[in-house]
Amino acid sequence: MLAEKTTNNRIGYFLQWLNKGSWAVLDQALFAGTHFVLNILLARWLSPDEYGAFAVAFSIFLLLGAFHTAFLTEPMLVFGPGRYNNRFSDYLGYLIYGHWFISLMASLVLFLSYWFFHSKGQIALANSFFGLALAAPFILLLWLTRRAFYVKFNPKYASFGGAFYFIAVCLALLLLYHHEMLSPFWAFIAMAVASALVNISFLVLLRPNWRRLSCNPDFAEAVRMQWTYARWSGATTILTWIPGNIYYSLLPSFVGLGGAGALRATQNVIMPVLHGLSVLSILLVPKFVQVFNHNGKKALFKISKSVSLLFVVLAVFYWVLIIASGPWLMKLLYGDKYLEYNAIIPIIGFLPVSAGIVAVIGGALRAMERPDLVFKSYIITLFSTLTVGIGLTYCGGVIGSGIALLISSLTTAVALTWFYFAGLKT
16 A cells, blocks of 8 residues: 555656646747747748857857856756745845846846947948847846746646747747848847847746845845855856857858858757757756755766756757758758758767756756866866867867867866766765
């Protein structure tokens, strides 16, 4: 009887996580699908130089957004289901105040970038940064509010918002194209408007506590905790951004803006699976925190090993699929525009394998509140990127940068795994 009850509990637990995981995958599929369609349409409808300007501007935005994530979202996924589990509405209110401070600083940096490129006569880049400077606060707030639903293991509402976001952005792009107004500037504005509309509904559902911070003694403690955690994850932010995005900044100098557009166009074919792995890892972090706090390192190792194996198997399957259909897919998506870069597809296609390991092991280390080990792993990756990666990009252009991306990702996976085992022993 006891064994039967235990079996039923396990089945119920599995079905519960299958349900939540399905909503999480749907949520990410909708948001990632929006950006996938956005990138495909821009790559198809804009000139290579215009799309390259979009890719360069967005890569810089990802760096600023990574700081936002490191100081707000990442600690929220750790402290939200733990120390602030019973006071999450208060905690979320603190984070939203922090969001406006960080996002306005990000917009200032983007405005300065607009002024710099405009003064140099690079109008396409300047207009891209101008649109992004206006859009950044709304896009970043959506990043935060979406993840807040994951703290309570309730990604269903995030997926509803994702559906609206998808429809709004796609309709805006079609209207802009129909009226011959499509450009990187207006693409960012479309993302901002859609984000603002979704944020309104999310905030109504989440109900953050907006009470005055000066009357709240817990605010100072929350800031201290955020900083204690984020001083490592914030430093890791730069190290994380460099291997995946520095090539977009280098390629315009080596081969022109069109090279950055070509690299992004080839990466688009693997972005759906990368986003899927990312969202599953985010959903797992709160669960990893619970497992670690209640059952210790052995239980965390067991679950992280199983999830890593699952991610790798799925990624290898996708890699084989990409090798078989890559050239046909590139022609379908872009016509004849980027066919000369078909040789890079098998290289880029292997990225989800290492990215899956990075997502799980990195999440496990964060659950152990060891962002210092994540930081050390990316120090190793940084060395690889600044030596081998830049050399390959200089010598091989777009194809060289694709090889460099894969080497950087594999280096990160190996380093994280090494430090994870070291952390389990201490």
